[in-house]
Amino acid sequence: MSASPERLASTHPVVEALIAELGDSVLADSASRDYYANDIFWQPGIRPLAIVMPETREAAASAVRIATGGGVAVVPRGGGMSYTKGYLPSVAEAIVMDSRRLDRVIEVNAADMYVSVEAGCTWAKVNEALEGTGLRTGYWGPLSGVNATVGGALSQNSAFFGSALNGTVAESVLGVTVVLADGSVVTTGSGGRKGAKPFTREGGPDLTGLFLGDNGAMGFKVAATLRLWPRPAETGYLSFGFRSMTDIAAAQVEMARERLVSEGFGIDRTKASHSASVNRISDGLRTLGNVARAGKTLLGGLKDAATVAAGGASFLQAHEFTLHLVVEARNAAELKTSMDRCRTIAGKYGVEIENTVPKVMRAKPFSPVRGMLGRDGERWVPIHAVFPLGDWKRVVEANDAFYAARREFMEKHGIVYSVMTMTVGTEFFLEPAYYWLDEITPLHAKSLGEDVVKPWRSRPANVEARQAVAELRAATQHLYASLGGVNWQVARDYPFRSVLAPETWALLEGVKQAVDPKGLMNPGALGLAVRH
Known part of the structure; x- marks a missing residue:
């Protein structure tokens, strides 16, 4: 299949091999590469060599095999709602694997109480597929579910609808299907057994857990099976x-x-x-x-x-x-x-x-993600941690004191502080967020629509304020870590190695070495070393 000159903007041999194999599923034009170098907060990042949007698991496996075989890193991306550098390349020779065309509902099995979907399926689509069955997943999506994908939620963990009672998305997962760094495709849970349905996560070591919250560092998710429960009357x-x-x-x-x-x-x-x-x-x-x-x-x-x-x-x-x-x-x-x-x-x-x-x-649970910007188009970014329920009072008091001490700093840089609290199962969840005046990026425009962002499209970049927000977020991360807090969306943003016991970190490195010996699956994610 021939490709347009624009798509051939990058003449890297791996990109050329990907285009030869996958054709129009590969984007290598300058505008696309620029767009995929930004997330909600961090920009601009390193431009990927190309973006691959596979439509089948076989195509995904081929893309991973071609990329890693040529020494090019693979960075997974879901709905694009991340603010933690989760899908931003950390090396120049990388491709972004956008999962959104992997969006089929594979099976709704009401008798056995599970649903299997491809990783690029949005939470809105999952819930639409379950309409009329009288069933629902325990956790059934984030507020951004019109954009957010199942694979993204599993990679970064997620909580909202159903979560006070049923915990995070990880509590609803029975198994995943993942493309490993060598292009092999593996399925965890009972779905990985010969002749068995994907009805349970148990039956030996919990391999599913290796690929939850990993931000794609262990492999590229192409499908998942979720447990169903009766929908409350x-x-x-x-x-x-x-x-x-x-x-x-x-x-x-x-x-x-x-x-x-x-x-x-x-x-x-x-x-x-x-x-x-x-x-x-x-x-x-x-x-x-x-x-x-x-x-x-x-x-x-x-x-x-x-x-x-x-x-x-x-x-x-x-x-x-x-x-x-x-x-x-x-x-x-x-x-x-x-x-x-x-x-x-x-x-x-x-x-x-x-x-x-x-x-x-x-x-209308899954509405457009207007909250990516504030009331008057202010930029927005959150920070979070979860704590044991019994620690809530000392955490709240420490948080209040922390931000009271930084009021002058925030006023100086025009940063407006807000806060949200939740309980997620038996965890206390705390999420401050910040608003400040800054440029509107193509990611905001595409996610919200040009008509929404038009009044603020000409606003100049405010690098000083954005850097102040980054400093405030980093200080908050350290505060929460000192209070025994745990972060979900680790990616390349939250502290991880520094908060793990050395033996635990060594185990993680060993698992990474086993599934990705060249370190080419989202290098730098989870704080794992970037190899050259």
Whole structure:
């Protein structure tokens, strides 16, 4: 198959071999290479030699084999929502493997309670495939699920919908299919046995876990199987206002210990201001039809719609912190018991408020990722860690003191601080985020649409402020590590080797050597050495 002159912009022999083998699945033009050298926060990075968008696992295996055989690194990429250098090359001779054309739903097996999908399948597509089955995965997607892929979530770990009760995406995985550095394709879990269905993760050492949270350092994921559970019959919504992060966190942790909530999140007034205006709440009127259709009766749905319209978003500003919960149950009586218990717990620390936010979130869970920018087009980037539930108070107090001490630094550089709290299974999750004025990148424009970013497209780069944000993030990372926190999306951003016991690090290096002896699968990810 012939390729256009633009696609042949790079004449590297590996790129030429990839084009000869995969044709239009390979992009080597300058614009594409520039685009794939950026993530949500870090830019510009090293341009890849080319981008490969395989449509089959066989094509993916061929691409990996050709690249590594020629000494070229392979950097996996999913939906492009990363802010941790996860899919940015760390070496000049690298290709990016974009998984988004690997997007088939392979099998929905209601009888055996699992779904198998290709790694580039978005969470929105997974949930669409399960409509009408009465089943759902335990964790069923991030807020960015219209873009975020299953493979990306597995590589960097992920939590939101269903996570307060069911933990991160890793808790829902039964097995993965991965292309290793030599181009061989392996399947973990029972799906890797001769003649067996992919119905369980157990049955020998847990090889699946090697490829979760690895950011593609161990291999390129092409498919995964996820466990299914019955979809709860009843859903309720609650919101509360609080005076401090100590109060909101106390309520969240107490509810988590009783396993009352399916998903929930707490935000401060600043986060509410940006999120309410740019995400789902400001779009409430356009969401009313979805809310109405979600009602068990037309009348009930219309009442919900009217409540959303009347509630608006201004009420969020009346409280320093607000908590928004979705509670699910098998029947109405069970739901009432859980809702009443949540009200009792929250009532000890705060007050109940209009439940507009969780209603709108659930009415259209996978909306455009407008939150990549702030209210007036400010750049946005978060930082996070998870902690044991019992450590929540000292973590909150340390976090408050940390940012209070840096208020002058943030004001100097025009950095606006906000914070979100969640519980994920038996973990306390803390995610500060920062907003600042800076240039709009092609990644933002493509993800949100040129019409959305047009008012800010000419904004100049603000390298000084961006560097200040990077310094603030790094200091926060060290703070959380000192408090015993754990980060999910390690990539090339969060500390990893420095927080591991030497023996644990040595084991990781040994596994890497076994599956990727030349160190060509996403070199530098997880802090593993970049070999030359």
